[in-house]
Amino acid sequence: MVGPEHTLRQAARMMSARRVGSAVVIDPDSEGIGIMTERDVLNAIGAGLDCDVERTAAHLTWDVVYAGPDWTVEEAAAAMARGGFRHLVVLDGREVAGVISVRDLMRVWARQHSPTGV
Template sequence: MHVREAMSAEVLTVGPDHTLRQAARMMAARGTGSAVVLDPDADGVGIMTERDLLRAIGAGLDPDVERTAAHLTWDVVYAGPDWTLEEAALAMARGGFRHLVVLEGGEVLGVISVRDIMRVWAREKALKTL
């Protein structure tokens, strides 16, 4: 199976000037562990994850003052939609992260998470045992 078949195509996007609290609220409302950060003044896209929020708040920073731009990951590892799930899982394991932004031709198509991959693999395993 390929990334395009398992990814979440409904991507939460936030801007670089959103506060950490705003990003956290949007992520919680959508039930997602990440948000793609689009900055028209920067090259590429960034990603804000639960881990980024946890680090900032755990360091005692004010989530109503701190902006996403200061706490996100800009050196994102991107997945292609035609990658296999194994390739995506390997990239996540090597990089120590749980989300990959899926890009095609510079356009964000979706996000794939460890949870997405596990859901597909568990379903495939269950179908094989029937």
Template sequence: MQVHEAMSTAVVQLGPDHTLRQAAALMSRRNVGSAIVVDPDGPGVGIITERDVLKAIGTDLDPDVERAADHITWDVVYAAPSWTVEEAAAAMVRGGFRHLVVLDGDDVLGVISVRDIIRVWVRTAIPA
């Protein structure tokens, strides 16, 4: 199966000036573990994850003051929609992360997460 068949297209997007609390609220409302951060002045598309928010709060940073821009991961590994889910899983293992932004050129198509890959593998292993 290819990434475009397994990815989530319900992507949360936010700007660099959103606070961590706002980012967390948006992710919580949509029941996702990451948000795409589009900063027109940044180097491209970044990502902020629940882990980034947790690390900031765990070090006593104020989620109402801290901006997403200061917690973005810019060195994102992007997946192509034509990758297999096995290729996506291997990239996640190599990089030690749980989300891949799926790009087609400069266009964000979605995000594939470990949860999405497990869902595919369980469906394949256990026929309906």
């Protein structure tokens, strides 16, 4: 998780350190939960913006589709395909329970379709 006032460089460092492609952004001054992805950082760099000055709040997605903790893998995959995104924030009530990525879905699919189940 990162805050809306973190710089893009700080967010990128945290995501890199955890080897993830997204970070949940919680703004304590608002009701929303947003998501910052590696693509958001890449787009800012590509536009020539200064990653040490730009704040995550200006480069994240607030219009997030949330999954519930009881969603099936198929439901998560369908929502991601419909929305055209690679990360899905999982909420348990109002609390962030985690993030599902396309990589997570591929891992589950591969395990289910492997002859050895591994």
